[in-house]
Amino acid sequence: xxxxxxxxxxxxxxxxxxxxxxxxxxxxxxxxxxxxxxxxxxxxxxxxxxxxxxxxxxxxxxxxxxxxxxxxxxxxxxxxxxxxxxxxxxxxxxxxxxxxxxxxxxxxxxxxxxxxxxxxxxxxxxxxxxxxxxxxxxxxxxxxxxxxxxxxxxxxxxxxxxxxxxxxxxxxxxxxxxxxxxxxxxxxxxxxxxxxxxxxxxxxxxxxxxxxxxxxxxxxxxxxxxxxxxxxxxxxxxxxxxxxxxxxxxxxxxxxxxxxxxxxxxxxxxxxxxxxxxxxxxxxxxxxxxxxxxxxxxxxxxxxxxxxxxxxxxxxxxxxxxxxxxxxxxxxxxxxxxxxxxxxxxxxxxxxxxxxxxxxxxxxxxxxxxxxxxxxxxxxxxxxxxxxxxxxxxxxxxxxxxxxxxxxxxxxxxxxxxxxxxxxxxxxxxxxxxx
RNA sequence: GCCCCGGUAGUGUAGUGGCCUAUCAUCCGAGCCUGUCGAGCUCGGGACUCGGAUUCAAAUUCCGGCCGGGGCGCCA
Numbered sequence: 001x002x003x004x005x006x007x008x009x010x011x012x013x014x015x016x017x018x019x020x021x022x023x024x025x026x027x028x029x030x031x032x033x034x035x036x037x038x039x040x041x042x043x044x045x046x047x048x049x050x051x052x053x054x055x056x057x058x059x060x061x062x063x064x065x066x067x068x069x070x071x072x073x074x075x076x077x078x079x080x081x082x083x084x085x086x087x088x089x090x091x092x093x094x095x096x097x098x099x100x101x102x103x104x105x106x107x108x109x110x111x112x113x114x115x116x117x118x119x120x121x122x123x124x125x126x127x128x129x130x131x132x133x134x135x136x137x138x139x140x141x142x143x144x145x146x147x148x149x150x151x152x153x154x155x156x157x158x159x160x161x162x163x164x165x166x167x168x169x170x171x172x173x174x175x176x177x178x179x180x181x182x183x184x185x186x187x188x189x190x191x192x193x194x195x196x197x198x199x200x201x202x203x204x205x206x207x208x209x210x211x212x213x214x215x216x217x218x219x220x221x222x223x224x225x226x227x228x229x230x231x232x233x234x235x236x237x238x239x240x241x242x243x244x245x246x247x248x249x250x251x252x253x254x255x256x257x258x259x260x261x262x263x264x265x266x267x268x269x270x271x272x273x274x275x276x277x278x279x280x281x282x283x284x285x286x287x288x289x290x291x292x293x294x295x296x297x298x299x300x301x302x303x304x305x306x307x308x309x310x311x312x313x314x315x316x317x318x319x320x321x322x323x324x325x326x327x328x329x330x331x332x333x334x335x336x337x338x339x340x341x342x343x344x345x346x347x348x349x350x351x352x353x354x355x356x357x358x359x360x361x362x363x364x365x366x367x368x369x370x371x372x373x374x375x376x377x378x379x380x381x382x383x384x385x386x387x388x389x390x391x392x393x394x395x396x397x398x399x400x401x402x403x404x405x406x407x408x409x410x411x412x413x414x415x416x417x418x419x420x421x422x423x424x425x426x427x428x429x430x431x432x433x434x435x
Numbered sequence: 436g437c438c439c440c441g442g443u444a445g446u447g448u449a450g451u452g453g454c455c456u457a458u459c460a461u462c463c464g465a466g467c468c469u470g471u472c473g474a475g476c477u478c479g480g481g482a483c484u485c486g487g488a489u490u491c492a493a494a495u496u497c498c499g500g501c502c503g504g505g506g507c508g509c510c511a
Contacts, residue, residue, distance in 0.1 A: 033475095034468035053469075068463095084470055105445040105463050105481095113473060114447040114461050119503060175509090191511090217509060218436060230511065307507075358511065406511030420511095431502080 001095050004074040009041070009048035012089055016079045023048060023091060024074040024099070026130060028111055032065045039064055041075065041091075042110075042130070050075050051082075051090045060096050070102035070110060070127070118419060125426060125435055136265035137422065141411055145210060147258035148231050151251055157206040157233065162195035164188060164212055168385045175216035188214035191404055196234035197338065197365060198392035200400040206235045211404075220430045222419040223357075225408060227428035233362075234402030241340075241348040241364045244401045245326055248352055248360055249280045251405070252324065259414055271415055280352070281317065281325040288327050291316050304334045314356020327351045337375040340364040340401070348401070357413050362403025369393040 005024035012021065025043035039050040054061045067073065077093040084090075108116050108124040110131055121128040128134055149159070165181060166189045177188040189195075192211045199207050211232045217224070231251070238244060253276060260266070260273040283291075292299050292309055295316060299309050305327075317325050332339065332347040340348040340363060349363035366372045369390055373383045383390060408423040421427040426435055 029472085031471045031474060032468090033471055036469045036471080038471050038474095040472075049472080051470080055469090082470090084472090086472065107445060109446060109462070111473090112446065112461055116446060117503085120446070213511070215510075219507090219509065220504090221506070222504095224510075228511065304509090361511070404511065409511055 001074060001076050001097065004097075004099070005043075008043050008045040009087065010045040012048070012079060012087065014081075017081045017089060019079055020076060020094070021079045021091070022074060022076040023050075025072070026110075027067055027069055027071050027073055027102075029069065030065060030067065037061060037065050039067075039073075039075075041073070044135070046087075046132075048087055049085045049090045050077065050093055051080075051085070052093055057093065060093050063096055063098070064093070067098060068102045068104050070106055070130075071098055072100040072102075073098050118421060122421060122427065122432065123435070129425075133268050134422075136262075136268045137411065137415065137417070138425065139265050140259050140262045140415065141407070141423070143258050143262050144255045144407070144411070144414075147254045148208070148210065148251065151254045152206075152208045152233070155206065155247065157208045157235075158204050160192075160196070160199060160204075160207045160209050162189070162192040162199075162209060162211070164214070166194075167388070168194075175218075177214050177216045190215055191230070192232045193336075193338070193404070194386075194389045196232055196402060197400065198389060200234055200236045200365075200367075201392045201395070201397045205237065206233075208233045210407075213404075213406075218430055222421070223409070223412075225420055225424060225427055225429060228420075228424065229407045231405040231407065232402065233405070234400060236398040236400040238364060238399055238401050241328070241350055241362070241401055244362055244364070244403060245282070245328075245350055245352075246279075248362065248403050248405070249278060249324070249326075252276075252280075252352060252354075252359065252410075253278055255410065256414065269415060273414065276324045281320075281322040282328050282350075283317075283325055284329045285327055285331065285346075286329070288313060302331050302333065310353070310358065311356035314353065317353075318355065324352065324354050327353060335363065337379040337381065338363075338365045338372065339375075340366050341371075341375075350403075352403075352405070354413050357409060358406075359410055359413070360403045360405035362401065364399065364401035367393065367397045367399050369397075 001022060003022055005022055007021045007023055023041060025041045027039055028042040028047060029040040031038045035054040037052050040047050041050055052061045052064050074097045075091055075093050076095040077091040079089055080092050082090045108120060108127045110127060165186050167186060176190055179186050191213050192209050196207055209232045211230050213228045213230055215226055233247060235244065257275055260275060266273065289299060289301050292312060295312055297309050297312055328350045329346045330349045331345055332341045335347045335349050342348050347363060351358050352360040366375060372393060376383045376386060408420050411423040412420050417423055421429065
């Protein structure tokens with residue numbers, strides 16, 4: 001054989017009928033009927049059938065019926081029109097090569113009639129990902145990320161890559177992963193927050209990063225990962241947070257829209273996606289508290305929304321016809337130190353929520369170094385630990401703001417996936433460090 | 436970090452002191468079968484998370500470890 005593959009299963013057309021073609025992939029199933037045997041061969045596009053008759057090709061027949069499921073093979077054969085085969089054609093093998101033999105039994109069935117637990121699937125993620133419905137999640141993920149690049153570049157954002165190994169924790173407070181950096185102590189970045197802010201002092205004005213977030217919090221839920229990804233955006237010369245919210249809602253809309261265009265994948269997942277209306281509803285924190293209290297929540301002003309409250313609000317907003325909505329003007333005391341205060345007790349901050357789940361969190365930032373130091377102290381942190389960050393504010397820092405937008409959370413809500421671990425290839429959670 | 440629940444063949448499960456030489460399906464192996472497509476049929480294979488305790492007797496009760504699931508807090 002000159003090549004292992006010159007057609008994918010679903011790319012075969014009527015023009016190929018009667019011709020020699022070469023296909024390759026994984027043996028999904030073998031059905032040996034005695035004098036005739038079928039192989040269901042799977043590649044990234046779908047499956048096709050290889051049909052072998054014992055009397056015509058006894059040698060190939062013998063090899064075919066002996067192969068184990070999920071082995072990798074390449075087959076050259078006659079592409080024959082057939083009403084009995086699902087794709088309308090089948091391959092009559094002339095040459096047959098086993099590229100890799102799968103051991104038996106499989107740790108996880110690809111097309112078995114029993115479900116497997118998520119833990120088993122994650123332990124054998126490479127097999128789990130052979131399922132088209134699992135692949136569909138990541139194909140949609142690719143499409144979403146492509147839309148992030150498309151949209152933000154169309155708005156003249158510059159893509160950046162900031163360090164993941166950093167000297168101080170990004171936002172203080174929450175747990176960070178410690179590591180040894182030669183003779184020094186370092187941390188894994190909780191987010192690119194401090195660096196994307198420093199970049200606002202450069203004149204790049206608009207930056208974004210598809211960033212890794214590392215969080216050492218010992219949570220054990222279906223909504224949390226210790227290593228996750230996000231779209232981080234920061235932009236300068238803004239008058240207020242509304243300018244950032246406009247970018248965010250357009251970004252979210254574009255991501256949602258792009259996902260809705262993944263017809264094949266959505267069909268595999270049996271999902272339908274309807275587009276939200278722009279602009280998204282803005283609700284002030286004060287009004288959120290009122291709404292929640294009216295519905296029986298005991299939340300007091302000044303508290304952050306708990307999980308139950310977030311879900312309740314999601315329901316309330318849904319009833320009012322809003323899937324996506326912003327919660328704005330949070331009390332300054334429940335926001336991180338870099339958040340721009342407003343009036344006495346509020347802040348120029350916002351969260352983007354969808355159906356009771358927080359997708360993104362952002363704000364206008366403080367650009368005055370003295371105010372920033374004051375806020376750092378007020379949050380029980382030491383300005384000395386933030387010296388290299390603060391330096392960026394001393395030699396000309398324009399007003400700026402931005403947000404972080406969790407990609408896995410977004411996918412989860414988009415596709416109604418109940419466990420966030422399904423939305424990332426190799427999840428890192430409280431106990432999982434492999435694969 | 437706190438609380439609740441669980442761990443039985445490769446994968447999923449049934450079994451809550453003796454009916455267990457542990458159920459069923461899937462899977463794996465052998466055989467039959469010329470159109471399968473959740474193929475069918477026959478035969479075979481394979482498991483009680485680990486350590487300790489209670490008991491005449493433990494998959495089953497108790498204690499501890501390990502592993503897993505869920506919730507809360509925190510967050511994205």
